[in-house]
Amino acid sequence: MKHDMPDRYALAFQLYPYAKSPDQAAAAPVRHPVIVVGGGPIGLATALDLGKRGVPVLLLDDHEGAGLGSRALCFAKRTLEICDRLGAAGPMLQKGVQWNLGKVFHDDRLLYEFNLLPEGGHAMPAFINLQQPWFEKFLHDAILAAQAEGAPIEIRGKNRVEGVTPATDHVALEVMTPDGPYALEAEWLIACDGARSPLRGMLGLGFEGRVFEDNFLIADVKMKADFPTERWFWFEPHFKSGDSALLHKQPDDIWRIDFQLGWNIDRAKELEPSRIRARVDAMLGPGVEYELDWCSIYTFQCRRMDRFRHGRVLFAGDSAHQVSPFGARGANSGVQDVDNLAWKLALVVQGVAPEALLDSYDTERVHGAEENILNSTRATDFITPKTPVSKMFRNAVLALAGTLPFARTVVNSGRLSLPCTYDGSVLNGADHAAMPARTRPGSPCPDAPLDGCWLLARLGRGFTLMGIGIGVPETMAAHGVTVEGLSLDPTPELVARYLGGAERGVYLIRPDQHVAARWDHLDAAAVAAALARAIGKE
Amino acid sequence: MLITSPNMTKPDESYAFLIATHEGLSETESHALNARLILILMNHIGDAAVLAEAMRLARDPSAV
């Protein structure tokens, strides 16, 4: 019997067409170690990371590929580093657009320019602009490559999860397909099913936060114009196309334009092409030829679940937390969820670490989500002031920013996504006071050039013991984990980023490239104790 | 620490200057000026803890 499963959205790329699985004809529900629900950027990255760590993973999505539309655009350095670890960054860098110069306008005045000249000595740029469907396609390409090398990843398109029942040692799923329903079981279930998360609803879990009373028209416009590759942001633009406006370059001659429309609008009317064109014309000026590529209207919210772990169900990405796009923290923070979760779940599934290690996913990533929500709430409040007084202060800041550099530090059109440092995490071990704060336990390792390659390319398969100016053993086994040794000579970057005032250093680094503990000497017993702590065995 | 003991070198002059600075402005313009002035003074003070203390005190002057 054929079941009609109409798409909820059109596809940019068909990536995993429906194919009937033997599981659908099984007499009893087939049990899988890990099932991921949702094939957006976060679900794809989760499947890829787990598969590359050797964990058999099944991904279910109710469509057959990447959805079309204007969503994520800015992918930050940490995301690219994680994608590089996953073997997906090369094509992203090749296709993505890089920019460094930003301009901020108020009305018809250029207030100031900023140059994001990133620190030298990093493999990845500060960020790239790349349309979300391409980001998803490149992750999927990396999954195909990993599968070819034997990674146990399976993706089933047009598999819609319609029921979920947690039990003590598994989670039972009801799945709908074009061939009708079937049942599955998962030892661990990862819900990457987006901001509207049907799984969250089925489990009766809340998603509290704040809705911003404003509408944003997002227009992706195709034009050959030779505008410079810069980010232009207007507060109260003179061309009156919105209360604020943003112009940003994407690949393929596409430009992202955002207009802030206010709260009480007629959505259908605002989406009429003639009305959109009137706004874009006013912004670009006369005589600029362009086509409308994709337009939609969004309202934004900042909210999160109380906890991201509910027994054997783990939430990651937009299903767990949602932010406004200012600062590009949505997909970027979701990819950090994956980075944090995959190695922990792999150790639990392999029986090396206790289940309690997964509670640290919850605390560390709730901490990350709080930071992101705080930042994107502040940016949204600055861009869309909610009271006459806050608007007065906002405009006072803008009035001063043209001439007074201090005021520019307060102007907030989105603070770019930076990776989270897990200060205070239960997994953190010893620190050394003379070493730089930026590499304290909990921090993501900053990259550094090594002879002919990059530091981060040498980290992240498992735990690493890095010695700088100290030889460390090539491997060390403790608590069921094999720690890889990496002995390095001090370079100027390693000294500045890792040693500071210390003569030499030993770093225990987690599989997600975050620092677990650090010392200025090698003490095998201390390393083993820090390792136990970092895998939740303490 | 926020200074709440007398600290202005010339209180009468500075107060008169504040009032004079607003002369001839509409109420809206005066509010905008005040906002700019607060931001300029905030930057001069700089320290986040002192600023927070000042804001709490302004909201509730009895809480000294």
Ligand SMILES: Cc1cc2nc3c(=O)[nH]c(=O)nc-3n(C[C@H](O)[C@H](O)[C@H](O)COP(=O)(O)OP(=O)(O)OC[C@H]3O[C@@H](n4cnc5c(N)ncnc54)[C@H](O)[C@@H]3O)c2cc1C
């Ligand atoms: C205008 C806009 C601009 C943005 N800009 C940026 C940016 O510049 N940078 C950035 O980092 N982020 C940005 N974001 C946020 C970003 O788009 C999201 O954070 C990201 O898509 C979240 O990915 P996800 O995989 O968690 O969820 P989603 O992308 O929503 O994917 C969820 C998937 O689950 C599937 N699914 C849902 N229900 C079921 C079910 N029952 N069974 C099976 N499958 C199911 C869906 O079909 C979908 O494929 C932006 C968002 C918007 C709206």
